[in-house]
Amino acid sequence: ASCFVIQGAVIGSMFAYGVFFRELEAEFGWSRAMISGASSLSFVIMGVLAIVAGKLNDQVGPRILITVSALFFGIGYASMSVLQAPWQLFLFYGVLAGIGYSTHDVVTLSTIARWFVRRRGAMTGIAKVGTGIGQLLVPAIAAMLITAFGWRIAAFAIGAASLLILVLAAQLMRRDPRAVGQHPDGVEIAMGQASGASWETGMTLAEAAATRQFWILCVVQLAVFFCLLTVMIHIVPHAIDQGVAPAVAATILSSIGAVSIAGRLTIGTLIDRLGGRRSLTICFVVLLSSFALLQVADAAWMLFAFAAIYGFAHGGFFTAMSPTLAEFFGTGSHGVIFGMVLFSGTIGGATGPLLAGRLFDMTGNYETMFMILTGFSVFRLLLTWALGPIKPHVTGPAPESTG
Numbered sequence: 402a403s404c405f406v407i408q409g410a411v412i413g414s415m416f417a418y419g420v421f422f423r424e425l426e427a428e429f430g431w432s433r434a435m436i437s438g439a440s441s442l443s444f445v446i447m448g449v450l451a452i453v454a455g456k457l458n459d460q461v462g463p464r465i466l467i468t469v470s471a472l473f474f475g476i477g478y479a480s481m482s483v484l485q486a487p488w489q490l491f492l493f494y495g496v497l498a499g500i501g502y503s504t505h506d507v508v509t510l511s512t513i514a515r516w517f518v519r520r521r522g523a524m525t526g527i528a529k530v531g532t533g534i535g536q537l538l539v540p541a542i543a544a545m546l547i548t549a550f551g552w553r554i555a556a557f558a559i560g561a562a563s564l565l566i567l568v569l570a571a572q573l574m575r576r577d578p579r580a581v582g583q584h585p586d587g588v589e590i591a592m593g594q595a596s597g598a599s600w601e602t603g604m605t606l607a608e609a610a611a612t613r614q615f616w617i618l619c620v621v622q623l624a625v626f627f628c629l630l631t632v633m634i635h636i637v638p639h640a641i642d643q644g645v646a647p648a649v650a651a652t653i654l655s656s657i658g659a660v661s662i663a664g665r666l667t668i669g670t671l672i673d674r675l676g677g678r679r680s681l682t683i684c685f686v687v688l689l690s691s692f693a694l695l696q697v698a699d700a701a702w703m704l705f706a707f708a709a710i711y712g713f714a715h716g717g718f719f720t721a722m723s724p725t726l727a728e729f730f731g732t733g734s735h736g737v738i739f740g741m742v743l744f745s746g747t748i749g750g751a752t753g754p755l756l757a758g759r760l761f762d763m764t765g766n767y768e769t770m771f772m773i774l775t776g777f778s779v780f781r782l783l784l785t786w787a788l789g790p791i792k793p794h795v796t797g798p799a800p801e802s803t804g
Contacts, residue, residue, distance in 0.1 A: 403509075403570045403571070403573040403574050404509040404510075404512065404513060404528040404531070404574075405527065405528050405530065405531035406531060406566060406567075406570040407467060407505055407509050407531070407567060407570050407571070408505060408506075408509060408528055408529060408531035408532040408535065409531035409532060409534050409535030409538075409539075410535060410539075410562075410563045410566045410567055410570075411474065411501070411502060411505035411535070411563070411567070412505065412532040412535045412536060413532075413534075413535025413536055413537075413538060413539030413540070413658070414474075414478060414535070414539055414559050414560075414563050415502065415633070416535070416536045416539060416540050416633055416654060416657075416658065417539045417540045417542075417543040417559060418440060418494070418633075418634065419540070419633055419634050419635070419636065419637040419638070419654055420540050420543045420544050420547065420637055420651050420654070421481075421543070421547075421552055421555075421556065422436055422634070422635075422637060422638045423637070423638055423641060423647065424547060424552040425484075425490070425552075426638075428552075429484075429487075431487065432758065432762050433635075433638065433757075433758035433761050433762055434755060434758035434759040434761075434762050435487060435758075436490070436758065437634055437635075437754040437755045437757065437758035438491070438495075438755055438758070439490045439491050439494045439495040440494070440495075440630070440634050440754050440755075441495075441750070441751035441752065441754055441755040442491055442495030442496065442499060442751070443494055443495045443496075443498050443499030443502060444499065444502075444626070444630065444747040444750035444751045445499070445747055445748075445751045446495070446496060446499030446500060446502075446503065447499050447500075447502040447503045447743075447747050447750075448503075448743055448744035448745075448746065448747025448748065448750075448751075449503075449744060449747075450499075450500060450503035450504075451503050451504075451506070451507045451739075451740040451743040451744055451747070452737060452740035452741055452743075452744050453503075453740070454466055454470075454503050454504045454507050454508055454736075454740060455507040455508075455511060455735075455736035455737040455738070455739055455740025455741075455743075456736060456737045456740065457736075458504075458507065458508045458511055458512070458736040462574070463504075463508045463509070463512050463571070463574040464571050464572060464574045465571075466504050466508050467504055467508060467509075467567060467570070467571035467574060468567075468568055468571045468572075470500060470501045470502075470503060470504040470505075470567075471501065471563070471564055471567030471568045471571060472501075472564065472568075473497050473498070473500040473501040474497070474498050474500070474501020474502065474560075474563060474564065474567065475501070475560045475561060475563050475564020475565075475567070476497055476560070476564070477492075477493045477494060477496070477497025477498035477499075477500070477501060477560070478493070478494070478497075478498050478501075478556060478559055478560030478563060479556065479557045479559075479560025479561050479564070480493040480497065480560070481493050481494060481553075481556040481557075481560070482553040482554065482556045482557035482560075483553070484553075506719075506723075506739075506743060507736060507739050507740045507743055508574075508736070509528060510525060510528070510723035510739065511723070511732075511735045511736040511739055512574065513525050513528055513723070514723055514724070514726075514727045514732050514735050515732050515735070523666075523669045523670050523673055524669070525669055525720050525723055525724050526665045526666050526667075526668065526669015526670065526720045527665075527666070527669065529665040529669070529716065529719055529720045530662050530665050530666060532658070532661070532665070532716070532719065533658045533659065533660075533661040533662035533664075533665055533712075533716055534658065534662065535658065536654070536655065536657060536658020536659075536661060537655045537656075537658035537659040537662075538655070538658075539559065540637075540651050540654045540655045540658075541651060541652065541655045542559075543555050543559060543651070544647065544648055544651035544652075546558055546559075548648065603727075603730050603731010603732055603733040603734060603735070604730040604731055604733070604734065604738075605733070605734050606734050606737050606738055606741065608730075609729075609730045609734070609738050610741075612729075613789065614729055614788055614789065615729075615730070615738075615742075617784050617785075617787060617788055618722070618725070618726065618729075618742055618788075619741070619742050619745035620745065620784055621681070621781055621784050621785060622722065622742050622743065622745045622746035622749070623745045623746055623748050623749035624749060624777050624780055624781045624784070625718055625746065625749070625781060626746035626747060626748075626749035626750035626753065627749030627750065627752060627753035627774075627777055628688070628692070628749075628753060628774045628777050628778065629715055629718075629750075630749070630750040630753050630754050631753035631754050631756075631757045631770065631774060632657075632711065632715075632774075633654075633754075634754040634757070634758075635754065635757050635758070635761075635767065635770075636650075636653060636654055636657075636704075636708075637650045637651060637653070637654050638650075639767050640653050640701070640704050642766070643699055643700070643701075643704070645701045645704065649701060653701075653704050653705060653708050654708075656705060656708045656709065656712065657708045657711060657712040657715060658712065659712065660708065660709045660711075660712030660713055660716070661712040661713065661715050661716025661717075661719075662716060663712075663713055663716070664684075664687075664712065664713035664714060664715065664716030664717035664720070665716040665717065665719070665720045667713075667717065668680050668683065668684060668716070668717030668718075668720050668721050669720045669721075669724075671683070672720070672721050672724050672725070673724075676725075676728065677721060677724065677725030677728050677729070677788075678725075678785060678786075678788045680717070680721045680725070681718070681721055681722075681725065681785045682782065682785050682786070683717065684714045684717040684718045684721060685714070685718075685778060685781045685782045685785055686782065687710060687713055687714040687717070688711065688714035688715075688718070688778050688781075689775070689778035689779065689782065690710055691707055691710040691711035691714060692711075692771065692774045692775040692778050693775060694706060694707050694710060695707050695711075695771050695774070695775075696768075696771055696772070696775065722739075722742065723735075723739060726738055726739055726742060756770065756773075757770045
């Protein structure tokens with residue numbers, strides 16, 4: 402439940418940044434490349450610190466990490482209410498919120514990987530439904546607050562509410578089942594055994610980095626974040642450019658979150674049966690079809706159709722990666738391994754939106770960028786097919802290897 406809430410609060414607020422895009426353009430005259438740059442900085446910081454957070458979570462657990470990151474995130478987001486200069490946007494959103502972003506995935510999903518084996522994918526999917534609900538609600542709430550009170554009050558309200566929610570949710574987090582006298586999947590263990598020899602097995606980071614699969618998954622994550630973060634930041638201003646009303650454009654963004662819930666639950670269930678490679682392939686085929694549609698989407702109904710197809714793939718991918726890493730490399734060092742893969746993703750997440758903003762400033766449209774996103778989708782499919790057989794490195798029941 403805590404992971405569900407944390408995912409929703411953080412990712413919902415992250416998605417809402419796109420709703421503020423046109424407000425910042427209108428008030429300050431800033432370019433889209435500059436506004437995107439603050440988002441890119443936040444993802445670079447998130448990626449670097451995700452490695453640290455993953456290592457610390459492997460050692461000390463999630464409660465303190467989530468609490469500290471919540472303070473940075475809430476203060477940074479709320480401080481956007483006093484923006485006057487670009488350096489403040491980069492400090493408040495790029496740096497402070499970026500620090501806050503660093504724990505939401507690597508800590509919560511690594512914790513789930515330790516608590517569940519038999520239904521690891523399904524439980525990851527359920528937790529990531531919180532992300533979908535956050536994506537559905539927070540951008541819509543931000544749009545309503547902006548209309549009613551202005552963008553400054555909206556930013557403060559989202560930051561303050563997120564801080565409170567995250568700090569409260571963090572207090573319920575525990576690193577692994579031993580803290581409550583259990584094995585994974587809720588199996589009770591005898592008194593006095595909880596502090597015995599570790600039941601976690603798997604590769605160290607160095608061992609994982611010696612495999613071809615690790616680096617393929619890093620590049621896959623980079624290519625995915627390049628595309629998905631571009632959509633998250635630029636779909637609202639693109640829709641407004643096409644003549645869609647701002648409130649409706651925010652609804653397009655929210656609908657991605659709504660449909661992503663189906664993707665998270667579906668792929669979360671399938672990965673327990675099919676394994677990581679096949680589940681990722683399904684996600685990327687759907688994602689490719691969505692970007693093909695985006696090439697010609699010039700009306701509100703077509704953008705909503707894109708959001709429906711894209712949202713399913715978006716939710717499915719973000720559910721699939723953590724169980725796939727556990728399936729390949731085990732859970733003993735899952736946090737730091739996941740952190741390294743996330744860092745690779747944030748390189749893409751930083752460059753994609755920035756490039757999109759730059760190309761728009763040069764050409765006045767997103768046509769070239771949408772072609773690039775489609776090409777990246779084909780590239781991801783080829784990488785996924787090159788993964789090769791999955792070799793589980795965990796003890797106990799695990800998803801059947803399907804190659």
